[in-house]
Amino acid sequence: MRFFSKATQPRLTEVLCPLTGLPLADLAQTLEESTATLRLRLPYPVAAFASELEEALKPVLAGRTLHLEGQLPAFAKSLGKAKNLIAVASGKGGVGKSTTTINLALALKALGLKVGVLDADLFGPSLPMMVGTRGQHPDSPDGKTMYPIEALGLYTQSIGYLVDDSDAAVWRGPMASTALLQLANETQWPELDLLLIDMPPGTGDIQLTVSQKLPLVGAVIVTTPQDLALSDAIKGMAMFDKVGVATLGLVENMSYHQCSQCGHQEHLFGDGGGVRLAAEKQVPLLGAIPLTLAIRQQTDGGQPLVVNAPDSHEAHCYMAAARKLLATLVKRPAVPAAIEVKMV
Ligand SMILES: Nc1ncnc2c1ncn2[C@@H]1O[C@H](COP(=O)(O)OP(=O)(O)OP(=O)(O)O)[C@@H](O)[C@H]1O
Numbered sequence: 082m083r084f085f086s087k088a089t090q091p092r093l094t095e096v097l098c099p100l101t102g103l104p105l106a107d108l109a110q111t112l113e114e115s116t117a118t119l120r121l122r123l124p125y126p127v128a129a130f131a132s133e134l135e136e137a138l139k140p141v142l143a144g145r146t147l148h149l150e151g152q153l154p155a156f157a158k159s160l161g162k163a164k165n166l167i168a169v170a171s172g173k174g175g176v177g178k179s180t181t182t183i184n185l186a187l188a189l190k191a192l193g194l195k196v197g198v199l200d201a202d203l204f205g206p207s208l209p210m211m212v213g214t215r216g217q218h219p220d221s222p223d224g225k226t227m228y229p230i231e232a233l234g235l236y237t238q239s240i241g242y243l244v245d246d247s248d249a250a251v252w253r254g255p256m257a258s259t260a261l262l263q264l265a266n267e268t269q270w271p272e273l274d275l276l277l278i279d280m281p282p283g284t285g286d287i288q289l290t291v292s293q294k295l296p297l298v299g300a301v302i303v304t305t306p307q308d309l310a311l312s313d314a315i316k317g318m319a320m321f322d323k324v325g326v327a328t329l330g331l332v333e334n335m336s337y338h339q340c341s342q343c344g345h346q347e348h349l350f351g352d353g354g355g356v357r358l359a360a361e362k363q364v365p366l367l368g369a370i371p372l373t374l375a376i377r378q379q380t381d382g383g384q385p386l387v388v389n390a391p392d393s394h395e396a397h398c399y400m401a402a403a404r405k406l407l408a409t410l411v412k413r414p415a416v417p418a419a420i421e422v423k424m425v
Pocket residue numbers: 171173174175176177178179180181202205207281282334335370371372373374376377378380381
């Protein structure tokens with residue numbers, strides 16, 4: 082419900098939200114409005130957008146003091162206290178799904194969200210290496226559930242914390258799906274705005290079962306511009322479609338190679354594949370991430386670029402993708418909060 086005075090309402094309709102591009106009147110809720118104050122609530126954390134919002138809202142304020150607050154609502158059922166589960170998937174292996182997941186998670190955290198990452202990549206759990214938690218094991222308060230391991234400000238859980246890579250690789254079919262679902266369900270996630278799930282590569286039974294049994298808001302598909310990766314990305318989208326999970330967007334990884342010496346860009350794996358696929362499937366292209374030495378070195382070394390070099394071109398690419406993903410989410414209808422009915 083939105084309450085605007087006659088003076089404020091038409092002006093808020095003209096002001097566009099810097100995140101979504103939608104009129105703020107469609108998103109904001111007025112909590113308080115007086116001659117001295119305007120207090121607004123938005124459906125996303127506002128700190129990272131404060132200066133853009135203050136600038137955009139100047140015409141509405143007319144000298145009043147602006148107070149902003151915001152929180153991401155739930156767009157699907159939660160998993161315990163974790164809201165908004167998003168699968169990060171790719172049809173083809175080795176396209177940089179895990180690298181994209183971790184950098185995207187850190188970029189979303191930089192936008193003010195509380196983010197968890199579930200490394201569900203049974204066949205090559207790489208999250209512990211990417212966030213520098215290799216060799217750590219989750220604590221258990223009761224011998225039945227586990228706490229996630231906090232790293233770089235993210236709440237992480239990985240099959241790699243529990244078993245050796247060699248043990249994980251031999252899991253097949255139902256056993257693998259059960260292990261993944263247990264890992265998701267038996268982790269005591271804190272209150273999270275988002276939980277990114279780094280899915281195993283492929284579109285087989287394991288991926289299908291996990292997509293059906295976890296309450297996903299949607300999926301982000303990672304691809305490279307290569308024809309083979311693109312056709313596997315289409316298979317990935319079709320799988321999610323089959324189980325009624327929306328594709329929230331595409332990330333084109335290794336979009337172009339950027340030389341660390343001269344900055345020259347070359348389209349090693351082809352040009353424009355992600356743009357064409359996004360247009361054909363009518364899904365947002367969330368971002369185009371370059372293939373660079375720094376991404377590989379720093380992510381593989383446990384210090385992903387978004388935290389280690391936040392001013393780099395690569396970090397800006399991840400930040401732009403995170404912003405677009407957040408904007409895509411915010412435009413979706415939220416799940417209504419539970420209404421408490423008192424019996425008298
Ligand atoms: N944009 C990039 N620039 C440079 N190197 C990258 C980039 N993206 C990923 N890599 C590197 O490519 C390798 C594979 O990446 P990653 O493990 O993220 O792929 P994946 O799709 O998750 O693999 P798998 O299918 O095995 O789960 C890693 O060494 C990673 O550092």
